[in-house]
Amino acid sequence: MPGRWPGCLAAVDREQVLADVRSRLDRAINEALEGREGVTVRRHALDGNPAELLAEFSTAVDLIVVGSRGRGGFSGLLLGSTSQAVLSHASCPVLVAPTHHARGAAHLAHLHPVGPGLRPHSPR
Numbered sequence: 001m002p003g004r005w006p007g008c009l010a011a012v013d014r015e016q017v018l019a020d021v022r023s024r025l026d027r028a029i030n031e032a033l034e035g036r037e038g039v040t041v042r043r044h045a046l047d048g049n050p051a052e053l054l055a056e057f058s059t060a061v062d063l064i065v066v067g068s069r070g071r072g073g074f075s076g077l078l079l080g081s082t083s084q085a086v087l088s089h090a091s092c093p094v095l096v097a098p099t100h101h102a103r104g105a106a107h108l109a110h111l112h113p114v115g116p117g118l119r120p121h122s123p124r
Contacts, residue, residue, distance in 0.1 A: 014047055021045045051085035058090035065095045 022045045029041050042061070046053050054064055066083045083096045 018045055018047060035065045040097075050112075051082045051089070054082075054086045055091075056091040061092055063093050063095060064090055065097060068096055068098050 022043070025043055029043060033039055033041065054066065058064055064086060065119055066086055068080060069084060083094075087094050087096070093118070
């Protein structure tokens with residue numbers, strides 16, 4: 001009954017949400033890869049717990065890249081629960097990248113992957 005529960009969302013079409021996510025993912029990756037020959041990116045948009053899915057995928061990939069929450073100040077030093085879980089359970093190196101879109105990608109140059117068999121980069 002429409003209007004009976006103000007503020008409640010209508011049923012979510014999960015397949016449509018995944019289709020929208022895949023479309024936005026394709027656009028973002030295609031834009032990022034423009035002019036970069038020889039780079040291979042496998043794209044996956046799945047429904048489920050992100051940390052569990054990424055940990056499972058970590059057995060079949062060379063590197064997992066996850067974003068941080070992008071908060072500033074003290075809370076910016078903390079990792080979100082997904083990135084923390086992926087770092088703890090992944091079988092491959094994991095790169096946690098800040099998501100500060102306004103600054104562009106240049107600020108990511110100092111990041112290095114960490115994971116099994118790798119050590120975090122120490123600033124010089």
